[in-house]
Amino acid sequence: xxxxxxxxxxxxxxxxxxxxxxxxxxxxxxxxxxxxxxxxxxxxxxxxxxxxxxxxxxxxxxxxxxxxxxxxxxxxxxxxxxxxxxxxxxxxxxxxxxxxxxxxxxxxxxxxxxxxxxxxxxxxxxxxxxxxxxxxxxxxxxxxxxxxxxxxxxxxxxxxxxxxxxxxxxxxxxxxxxxxxxxxxxxxxxxxxxxxxxxxxxxxxxxxxxxxxxxxxxxxxxxxxxxxxxxxxxxxxxxxxxxxxxxxxxxxxxxxxxxxxxxxxxxxxxxxxxxxxxxxxxxxxxxxxxxxxxxxxxxxxxxxxxxxxxxxxxxxxxxxxxxxxxxxxxxxxxxxxxxxxxxxxxxxxx
Numbered sequence: 001x002x003x004x005x006x007x008x009x010x011x012x013x014x015x016x017x018x019x020x021x022x023x024x025x026x027x028x029x030x031x032x033x034x035x036x037x038x039x040x041x042x043x044x045x046x047x048x049x050x051x052x053x054x055x056x057x058x059x060x061x062x063x064x065x066x067x068x069x070x071x072x073x074x075x076x077x078x079x080x081x082x083x084x085x086x087x088x089x090x091x092x093x094x095x096x097x098x099x100x101x102x103x104x105x106x107x108x109x110x111x112x113x114x115x116x117x118x119x120x121x122x123x124x125x126x127x128x129x130x131x132x133x134x135x136x137x138x139x140x141x142x143x144x145x146x147x148x149x150x151x152x153x154x155x156x157x158x159x160x161x162x163x164x165x166x167x168x169x170x171x172x173x174x175x176x177x178x179x180x181x182x183x184x185x186x187x188x189x190x191x192x193x194x195x196x197x198x199x200x201x202x203x204x205x206x207x208x209x210x211x212x213x214x215x216x217x218x219x220x221x222x223x224x225x226x227x228x229x230x231x232x233x234x235x236x237x238x239x240x241x242x243x244x245x246x247x248x249x250x251x252x253x254x255x256x257x258x259x260x261x262x263x264x265x266x267x268x269x270x271x272x273x274x275x276x277x278x279x280x281x282x283x284x285x286x287x288x289x290x291x292x293x294x295x296x297x298x299x300x301x302x303x304x305x306x307x308x309x310x311x312x313x314x315x316x317x318x319x320x321x322x323x324x325x326x327x328x329x330x331x332x333x334x335x336x337x338x339x340x341x342x343x344x345x346x347x348x349x350x
Contacts, residue, residue: 009334011268012315014178014261014288014327016281017209022253034238035061036231042241046248047143050215055191056201058223060216061244062235065090067162067178068216070098071093072173073138074229076199079104082134084125086112088147090175091140100235106134114284115148117141117331119160128167138172139165142175143182143193147317150178150265150289150325152185154284158196171198177214178206180255181287184262185308198222198330207258207288208250257328261288264326264335277346288326293316298346306345321346 009015019027033039043061050059062068069091075081083099085091086288087109091099099105110121127136141161145151165172174197176182176190181192193198199218204210216226230236269282269290280292294300300316307314315323322339 006311007334008311009327009330009338010313011338012102012207012313012323014325017205017207017327017329018211019211019246020249020253023249024211026245026249027092027242030241032239032241035240036236036238039285040239040244042248043244045280046244046251047215049248050202050249051217053190054194054202054217056194056217056252057220058202060223060226060230061237061240061247062214062216062230063203063212063237064069065175065201065203065214066095066098067230067235068214069095069140069173069175070072070102070233071226071229071233072199072201072216072218073099073103073125074232075104075226076138076171076173077103078137080106080134080213081136081137082106082108082127082218083140084108084110084122084136085140086115086117086142086145088115088145089140089142090146090177091142093147105138108136112145112148114151115118115142115145116151116153116157117161119157119164122161123164126164126170130141136170139170139172140175141172142177144178144185144287144289146177147280147291148179149284149291150287151284152182152286153193155186155188155192155196158193162196162289173197174200176200177203178287181207181258181262184258204247204250207261207327208254210243210246210250211248215247219306254328257286259327261326264288264332265290265324267332268324268326268335268338271335272342275343275346278342289323290325291321291323293318294320294322294346296320304343305347307338307341310345312341314338
């Protein structure tokens with residue numbers, strides 16, 4: 001039994017979003033130049049907009065969030081340094097071991113609470129000067145936290161981490177791939193969140209629905225150095241305004257509508273939590289990501305396969321854990337279809 005209309009309800013990620021018609025038109029008509037020479041007016045405009053939205057001096061367009069994070073690590077650290085971050089961070093799990101290969105740094109993963117680290121944890125992990133140990137030269141936080149189920153740092157918690165880092169001269173980098181989701185859930189401007197960090201990366205190609213692109217934001221001298229590392233890792237593009245044009249529309253038109261995604265995620269969570277065999281605290285769902293677990297003997301892989309036959313796509317993130325993510329290309333009614341599909345398959349045991 002499928003969705004009834006042949007419609008695919010893709011809840012694997014908010015990266016599956018397609019650009020809007022306005023984005024497509026903006027891409028077609030964008031003024032262009034050579035961005036490596038700093039001459040693409042559309043890229044320049046996007047970078048200025050991004051910096052202004054986050055209250056930073058400058059910004060740098062990169063192809064992906066991974067590249068943005070890795071360029072930040074290259075710019076902040078030297079080989080042999082140590083980086084403190086959560087054990088479930090995107091940088092640890094989903095960036096192909098890049099910190100070791102590109103920056104040559106040690107990662108110091110700490111066990112967070114739904115991906116969130118406390119200031120006390122971080123303070124205890126900072127190394128004292130000693131020739132036997134790598135120096136702590138960077139702290140990385142992720143907000144919202146992907147593997148934490150879209151969890152959000154309260155602003156006072158971020159400010160407390162900054163109060164640990166800054167007196168010690170340790171920069172704080174924020175993997176803010178979904179920072180606008182975090183801002184909406186926190187009820188504060190994205191610039192207030194970004195003010196706690198020395199550098200911030202955010203993605204255009206997730207909930208904001210642009211086809212490609214992320215921005216690394218920070219002080220002007222930091223971004224100048226980062227520009228060289230972007231070139232080094234192959235991220236310098238030429239007439240990149242074709243991509244930047246969609247990013248401008250994303251920042252102008254797609255930020256405020258994220259509240260719809262949050263509402264749909266809460267609707268989905270409330271329905272899933274009522275299904276026997278689903279382990280989910282619906283009250284913990286803050287943004288557009290939810291992760292639920294299955295009681296034995298059900299497995300994530302078997303349920304995901306069964307759901308796909310019904311036109312509902314989800315992502316297994318563990319032997320008994322499934323992630324679902326809401327975005328602009330799914331609707332409120334789709335949540336009910338997905339809930340019904342999960343309930344039906346768990347009831348039949350297939």
